[in-house]
Amino acid sequence: MRLSRRRLIGSLAAAPLLTACDRLTYSEGFREGLRAAEGLTMRAQRLVMDRGALAREFGAADISPVFRSNGTRRPGSQSYADHSARGFADWRLAVDGLVARPLSLSMAQIRGLPARTQITRHDCVEGWSAIGRWTGVPLRLLLEGAGVSTRARYIVFHCADDYGPVRYYESIDMVDALHPQTILAWALNGAPLPIENGAPLRLRVERQLGYKHAKYVERIEAVAGLAAIGGGRGGYWEDSNDYEWYAGI
Template sequence: MITRRHLLLGAAAASLSGCKIFDNATGDSALHNLFASAEDLTIASQRALGRDALARTYPESDIRQGQRPNGSTDPSSADFLDLAAQNFTDYRLEIKGMVQSPQSLSLADLRALPSQSQITRHDCVEGWSCIAKWTGTPLAAVLTAAKPLKTARYCVFDCYDAIEKSLSGEVFYYESIDLIDAFHPQTLLAYAMNDAALPTANGAPLRLRVERHLGYKHAKYLKSITLTDSLASYGAGKGSYWADRGYEWYAGI
């Protein structure tokens, strides 16, 4: 049966396949405005289903292959290499910005918090999908401990993977979601996949799982989470590495 999720994914794959169609679709271009309107419709449709409407989950028998990596698979930044060399024993996830109680959490700290596992399907904008089991700490638990200010609206995820180099130096991946999706019951800070430690290619030591969104929203190699009331001061001000380059910011499915 063709579902709304299939239709949205198919439209996204057709429009974004090859990661090139948006290269010139910025500003007031007709193509950019068309997809911006579609994004507004996607947000409205998802929110109409309810803030806590769940992505489909699957039985373990549907895990038939390893999780195919997306995006960066082998970060080369000095900070990441130093952490990896120590098996991430010195890793800390910083929770900062518009919070009353900033946090600095080791992997042991995160594992000591409430955990959950979910078997979900990862839908890549390139058109492929893969089912895997993810285990981690609900982002809601981490944010609750940090006590967001009432004026906070977004979580910005800074990452250790330098996705490109510019004349001014390395350009690091970043992503963001709003607090509605941050507190969604399936939004995880995942440290394990298929009952094993998260592999480097899949985002070790910690990655985001935000299950009602396309794969590029699931930021890997997490360094910090900043709560803010505006995305204007991050990257090019669109809210994520790919949104700065013309892709949808919300990318819901």
Template sequence: MNDLSRRRALGTLGGGALLLGGCDRLAATQPLQHAFHGAEGLTYRVQRLLTPRDAMAPEFHGADLSPVFRSNGTAMPASADYAASLASDFRDYRLHVGGLVARPLAIPLDRLKALPQRAQITRHDCVEGWSAIGKWTGPALGPILRFAGLSQAARYVVFHCFDDFGGTAYYESIDLVDAFHPQTILAWALNDRPLPVANGAPVRVRIERQLGYKHAKYVRAIEAVASLDRIGRGKGGYWEDVGDYAWYAGI
């Protein structure tokens, strides 16, 4: 983690506890929006200060696996690019890594599977109120970013996805603390089988110390950036942009 220690994750974008549904109408007023965003930012900073960077999310045993790992959100991306890649069994898939890196990458799925792998059995906690335990397999994100030559100017990692909602491209983002966490992996397998389409094939990110909506499915590109201001509406993710959820969803 030496690279990470040299790159202080100073993120000032708001995060923290999710807004309760019953508070949405009140939160729509400008003064209360500022108050909520300030509280979210405080939660983010306090958690980063008090929680060790390498603190691990709980891991479970094979006997704990949920009989069904349900899907939510998009079950089948509508994009033509995704349809073509799916039709080829993802043989033409390339995971692009770019932005503030010295060596942009285009990693085929077979190459991704050949990298050192991490398998972890963890609980997925959905903001909608359900949980499931699954086994995820894939390479850790941190070494890939190191190999790409992450710039000292980078502060966030953005996941661009194949799916969209109402014509708006889906994306999510995390800071470098979570990007280099050992449990943050680019999962291509669920329960020792290739990811089903409904669960994010060919690749989804697993960020085990955050709630489920941060675990972007159908990842096509990873972009290292200094700021989130010019991506989407500038709040760090699709659901964050539309005002439903907070950017930081640490658990």
């Protein structure tokens, strides 16, 4: 295809800009600037919004016919395969870290705790969304039961799905941890949580994007800071792909 003089000049003029943008992407100083802006965004949102404000809840007629799976669809370890074959009867959730009474709960015990059901929309960073009915135990009840310390500023979720040499991990601060819609879900649309959607337990933190909703949760850890968690930014995608730690919507 023959280029016009105007298009050729425009292409040549744009090339240095694209190269500069590419260099910025790999510049640690530029990324640090973006991270600082992320902190400002979070503080601004928290300033103007009620910390207890609820994400929108929908009616049964709004539930998506298929709730799409994303990320890991089935952890590959033999341990997880054994648990799934037994219907997760022996799965245990640990709650530890900065707590007075570390917990180790079976799925039967978790299902026996007071539950919350909510119909909410899941918004993925990839641009798709789906609405589902989630049932699970409010995270606040687990933290209160364990006697979480006032020194704890973050809650870290350790998961069973492997990403290369590491297992998936994610974190939220205490504002979101204690929010009434933050639950550990064990059911989706009135049935046990499917494996591809995170069985037997997944986090639902309804005011954040989907990558924060950790699946296959096996341990909850209360910590004072995130520096010792993974690469120090509080989550697998945050450390490996420079995702924002705060994904509030």
